[in-house]
Every structure is written in C-alpha cells, then in structure tokens.
Amino acid sequence: MIRNVIFDFGAVLFEWNPNKIVTSFTNSEFEQQQLLENVLRHDDWLSLDRGTMLMAEVIPKFAARINFPESRMEDFFDHVQNQLAVIELSHQLLENLLALGYPLYYLTNMSNAFFDTLSERHAFIGDFKGGVVSASEFMIKPEPAIFELLLSRYNLQPEECLFIDDNADNVISARQLGIEAVQFTADKSCIQQIMSKL
Template sequence: MAIKNIIFDFGGVVMDWNPRYFFKDYFNDDEKMEYFLKNITTDEWNIEQDRGRTLAEGTAVQVANFPEWEKEIRAYYDNWTTMLKSEIADNVAVLRKLEYSEYELFGLTNWSAETFPYALENYDFFSIFKGKIVVSGTEKLIKPNPEIWHVLLNRYQIKAEESVFIDDNFKNIEVAKSLGFICIHIKEDTDLEKELRDLGIEF
C-alpha cells in the first residue's frame, strides 16, 4: 500500500528539549541536578502535565511531596522556555522539504496544553502542519496509550498502513508498529532523510 502520510513526534525529533539546559547553571552541581531530576521532578511527574494536569496542580503536588525542594520545583515550569533550547536542524530541514511534497504531514506529541502554544508561536516550522497536530495535554491521552493514535486516525480519516510514524521513544514505536504504522525510530545518529528515502518517499 502506498505511503500517503508522515507523522512527526516533536520532542527529540524536531525540538531539543531538556531540563538540564536550565538546571545545569541553576544548580552548578551536576550530581545535585541529576538527583533532583531523577527523584523529584521525575519523568513520571512531568508526563502527568503532558496528560493534561495543569502546571499549577502538578507543581503543587510535588511541592507537597517534597517541601524542602519547593524553590527548585517552582523553578521548573517558571523556566520551561529555557529548557526548550532549539529546533533539531537536520530533521527540521527534512520537514521543510516535505512541505512541498505530495505527502500529508501530521504531528502527534506528548506535550502540555499550556506550554505547547509557546513552541507554536516561536518556531515557524510548526505552521507546516497546518494545524493537523494532536497534542496529548489537549486530548487528555498520552503515548504510548494506543487511543491517542486512534484520535489522529479518526480525526483526519487516515490509515495506519499508509502512514509513516517518526518518534524517538522506542515504546511509542513499538505501539505504533502494533497498530500498523510504518515506523522510523529516531536515535542520535539517525539520518531521517535517508530513512524516508529508503521507504521510497520522494521529496
């Protein structure tokens, strides 16, 4: 079946986001920073904001759990834009080429509904998707829950087997494959343009 659609995850694919970009200077102590990120503002905690919990509620929950870290916890979302360092240039260059191809482009991202608008406003390449973006925080669903892929498929009336899904998270890739998507797993050394051309995509 011919490929008609290309679906991009955002963080780690087209956006370079990492809390260390802020906290490295904030702590000026790598060991303390890593302890804080691993044990206090954990991935599991951050994911709940991506699932739709408000930043204020998420902050309050963690301040209640770790009152001795209140200042640092509050600094997390107060300085979130510093953590969003830049676009990932090579992959964004591929996206820009695809804009003028025959393929429909979509976004499927785990991202807080409160912080995503900042990225939309400050990085022009998001306009390439023409609004065809499914954001976990808005849907109250998060990858790797298969339901969020179904939201995308149903909303835009597309088929998994006609779609390439690009993500840097292996669990998400596994679920997408099980749903019938053709997948590209982004790693540090992935050449996205080559991977797409190897699938027969011309642009």
C-alpha cells in the same frame, strides 16, 4: 504507499535532554538529581502530559517535594521550555517533506502550556495540517487509543502513514496498528532511512 508523515515533537523536532536540562539549570549535583528523579521522571510529569494535572497544580507539588521555593520551580519550568531548541536536522527534513508535498501531522506527549509556548515561538508548527497533543485528549503514547484518535480525526489510513518517534515503545505501538514507523536518532543515517520509506 506513504502519503502522510507524523512527527513526535520531544527529541525529534525539539531537543529533549533531561540531563542537559538539569545541569544547565544548577551546578548542585544534589539538586540536579532531585530535579531529574522527582520532577522530570516523576509520575506527576506524566500527569502533566496526560492533561490530568495543570502546570499551576504541579509546580507547588514539585516545589514541596524537593524543598524548592515555588518561584524557583517556576524558573525551572521556564528553563525547561527554553531548552526545547529546534533540532536543525529534523527541521530540514520537515522542510524537505513539505517541498515534496507530504501532509504533515504531529502526535506528541506534552502539556498544553508547553505546546502553546512552542507554537508561539516557531511559525513552522503552522505548516502541519493538524495533530494531537496528549494533554488535550487525556491520553498518552504508547496507548493505542491516541494513535487511533489521530487517524480517525484526520481520516488517515494507517498503511499510508509514516510515524517518526524517538521512543521504542511508541514505535512498536504504531506498527501494531499498521503504521509504518521509524525510531528517530538525530543523525543523517536516520534521515536517509526515513526518506527511503517514502
């Protein structure tokens, strides 16, 4: 029986669309490609998520790598955070689960700075009983250790948890630990699939 629901944040509760992020920042196709390949999809971005590099460290590195002034790279990082809009379908799901009495947790690959920004902007994050932010723990999904940390920290039984994530590797990793998991897509059929698991 499912007793707890665990949410990923990016592309589940909040929009995460790298192509949209770069095209809404600059009209230059060259710059868009640079920002995609050498910032958002670069290994240093994973270091940000893992917490092994801080925003103050990566911004100058990214700026130098793609020949941007640091101030413009700072503007891009602000833009990225402003693009993390709430996915209304998921927010409604969250509200429904709370109304049904399910304890909610989060498990997200994210820098602490981004998480702090989201927490300041969205009061509903306070409705979660707890969770794990990758950068605080120096580990990221789909590594099994980060799932195990969440389970042990909140004394959760894997077979009593439903995990919602858009990334197939993360879903597979959760299932291998005995956690029920659904790969998220922002449509009503996925919401129905989630509710059918409860």
